[in-house]
Amino acid sequence: MPSGARLPTALRGVGGIVGSMKPFAEWLSTTSPSVFLQNHNSWAIPAIQSIHIAGIAIVLGSVFMIVLRLLGWAGMDQSLLQTARRFGPWLTGALWLMLATGALMVIGEPVRELITFSFWLKMFLVALATVIAVVFQRSLRKHDRQWEEILVKRGTTKLLAVLTFLIWACIIILGRLIAYDHVWGSWSPAAKA
Amino acid sequence: MGFLVAGRQSLKMTIAGILQWLESSALASTIRDGLLLFPLLESIHVIGLALVFGTIAIIDLRLLGAASAERPFKRMASDILKWTWAAFALTAVTGALMFITNADVYYHNFYFRTKMLLLVLAGINMASFELTLGRAVHRWDKAPSAPPAGKAVAILSLAIWISVIFAGRLIGFSTSRAKEAAPSPADSSLEELFQTTPGGAGATSNPVPKK
Numbered sequence: 394m395p396s397g398a399r400l401p402t403a404l405r406g407v408g409g410i411v412g413s414m415k416p417f418a419e420w421l422s423t424t425s426p427s428v429f430l431q432n433h434n435s436w437a438i439p440a441i442q443s444i445h446i447a448g449i450a451i452v453l454g455s456v457f458m459i460v461l462r463l464l465g466w467a468g469m470d471q472s473l474l475q476t477a478r479r480f481g482p483w484l485t486g487a488l489w490l491m492l493a494t495g496a497l498m499v500i501g502e503p504v505r506e507l508i509t510f511s512f513w514l515k516m517f518l519v520a521l522a523t524v525i526a527v528v529f530q531r532s533l534r535k536h537d538r539q540w541e542e543i544l545v546k547r548g549t550t551k552l553l554a555v556l557t558f559l560i561w562a563c564i565i566i567l568g569r570l571i572a573y574d575h576v577w578g579s580w581s582p583a584a585k586a
Numbered sequence: 587m588g589f590l591v592a593g594r595q596s597l598k599m600t601i602a603g604i605l606q607w608l609e610s611s612a613l614a615s616t617i618r619d620g621l622l623l624f625p626l627l628e629s630i631h632v633i634g635l636a637l638v639f640g641t642i643a644i645i646d647l648r649l650l651g652a653a654s655a656e657r658p659f660k661r662m663a664s665d666i667l668k669w670t671w672a673a674f675a676l677t678a679v680t681g682a683l684m685f686i687t688n689a690d691v692y693y694h695n696f697y698f699r700t701k702m703l704l705l706v707l708a709g710i711n712m713a714s715f716e717l718t719l720g721r722a723v724h725r726w727d728k729a730p731s732a733p734p735a736g737k738a739v740a741i742l743s744l745a746i747w748i749s750v751i752f753a754g755r756l757i758g759f760s761t762s763r764a765k766e767a768a769p770s771p772a773d774s775s776l777e778e779l780f781q782t783t784p785g786g787a788g789a790t791s792n793p794v795p796k797k
Contacts (some may be wrong), residue, residue, distance in 0.1 A: 396762050438759075443748075443751050443752040445727040446632065446635070446751050446755065447751055449633065449642040450636040450637075450751075452636075452640075453633070454636065454639070454640015461669070464763070466640060467669070470658075562633050566633075568629075568632075568748045569632060572625070
């Protein structure tokens with residue numbers, strides 16, 4: 394990994410912003426909800442993390458079934474629209490659950506979460522993946538016939554489906570890497586501290 | 587009685603020997619020494635378990651009649667469960683690779699043992715379903731939900747798998763891997779972090795990576 398390697402200017406700017414989160418993170422860690430979570434961290438943090446993991450299981454499971462349907466590998470007794478209607482609401486619900494538990498994890502360990510490269514790259518990918526999910530489901534509801542008859546047969550659609558799944562997989566990897574942000578070398582804002 | 591005690595003693599020694607051998611294997615030390623290998627194994631383990639729990643929950647909700655109630659059960663099961671098994675294999679392999687890096691500690695860890703026990707319970711729960719209702723699936727295949735016994739299996743399954751996730755997370759919190767190059771920030775630094783907050787936290791928690 395790029396220890397000592399220089400970042401492209403744009404990314405270095407992001408790094409600067411992340412670094413400037415430090416006063417905010419330190420302030421957040423003095424607020425009473427944060428202090429409460431810190432005082433109960435032996436059970437609160439693992440409990441919240443476990444719910445967060447159960448949430449990503451629902452998210453990844455739902456995305457997986459929609460992707461398999463787009464690839465034609467599962468759920469072929471259901472239309473695309475039926476598949477999206479079955480898993481879309483669970484995806485949305487689980488994303489809200491993850492937002493809530495994720496926020497609690499940030500409040501409980503502000504510095505550990507916010508002063509990392511992994512966290513912010515993860516947030517970017519979460520935003521991207523959420524936009525993909527919303528755009529896909531809206532388009533499917535509006536043009537379901539076009540999706541069923543033409544789009545689903547296209548190689549590009551299948552490729553994008555696989556890519557979407559990979560984005561979610563990367564989100565999980567980055568979530569784990571928050572605890573190992575030093576693997577990014579000088580890209581990690583903690584390295585400069 | 588004497589030979590029983592001796593037998594147990596030698597079994598303990600055998601297990602200790604195996605754990606020692608696993609830990610000192612070239613594979614284990616490669617994973618321990620790598621900067622990225624252990625975190626990547628953890629990540630793939632989480633991806634695998636997310637697919638295991640995600641797909642099992644789909645089946646359990648179908649048994650309960652809470653979702654996909656209009657789809658024949660058999661069709662769904664044959665559609666989905668092969669992916670569950672593939673994902674489970676992924677978690678088993680990555681789990682085993684993590685285990686060998688610190689075999690003795692994991693083997694004696696309470697939460698690790700709890701998790702293994704829960705996995706056995708999940709297996710028994712699933713087998714009991716397959717051997718009873720699973721064999722008579724034609725009788726309720728198209729019904730919006732399974733018979734009461736099937737619903738009980740589904741609720742147990744969801745409860746066991748959530749507990750598996752919980753126990754797994756607690757293994758990480760209660761063990762710290764023996765890693766000289768980069769002390770694991772995941773576990774050990776949690777307390778450090780809290781001792782130093784609010785002032786100057788974080789500075790101590792992230793070791794400078796080796797070149």
